[in-house]
Amino acid sequence: MTIGENLFFPSMEALAANLAPEAERATFLGTYILASGVGWGLSPLIGGLIWDMTGSPRAPWLLTAPYAAAFLTLLALLQGYVRSGAHSAPQRT
């Protein structure tokens, strides 16, 4: 799992940096970190709720599959936007 982290975190942060316009890079990276933090913050609540509601300690772990599927879908969409050139934030003139 840690090797997965090693692949995931630096690559995603580099993607965020590459999508941001130079003048607003810190703001974009801050927004990316905020979105990640929302995931970090909600995860224990959702996992705990699922555990208590189902009474099964395995349920929160096995529900990983839909989340991972959501990630892959969004990533595929992102790739589509990047290829079409529609990813760039508008530049000020």
Add this chain to the structure above:
Amino acid sequence: MLSTSLHPGAASSAVIADLVEEEKRSLAFGVRRILGNAVWVAAPAIGGAYLSSGGGFTALLLSLAALSAVGVAMLAALVPETRGSGLPPPSLYSLRGFLSKGFSCLCLSSLFTLLFYSQIYTLLPIYGREYGLSELEVGLLFSISGATVVALQLPTSIAARRASLATASALGVAVMAAGVCGIGSQAASSS
């Protein structure tokens, strides 16, 4: 010390992105993870050894403050200002960029991934107790994870440079998801 000033955050990430060309950014962010995790692994042991040898909390906290001050001084002396002087100041105009479909997808994909993955850090200790792991064993798991980052982040990042960032991210999520599902399967077979 440096880890203090290199802690992941918008400003430090932007400085790294400014200093490093686009195709090397993933590697640079990986190197920052190594430093952060090295400190994560070593600091509790150093602090624990100091306290075990009779040192007090006040002296420990004061030395941490002094180390932080050294980190800030090094940041001021060694890291150049990277924000170009000709760049326009940020404004609410940025909101249009945030709403771009590509960036929204990126943020949401990170959110969904961490929704499942960060349970490792919160539910795993409870789960461990449920299935007979001691506090020491749970602590060791986290220490091993930090040590694995220190040992393998650089080789992983170098190997991942052959792939696109999206491919590397997807592969990473697949490995993370397989591991998390594996924990659930283990629970199923143990119960």
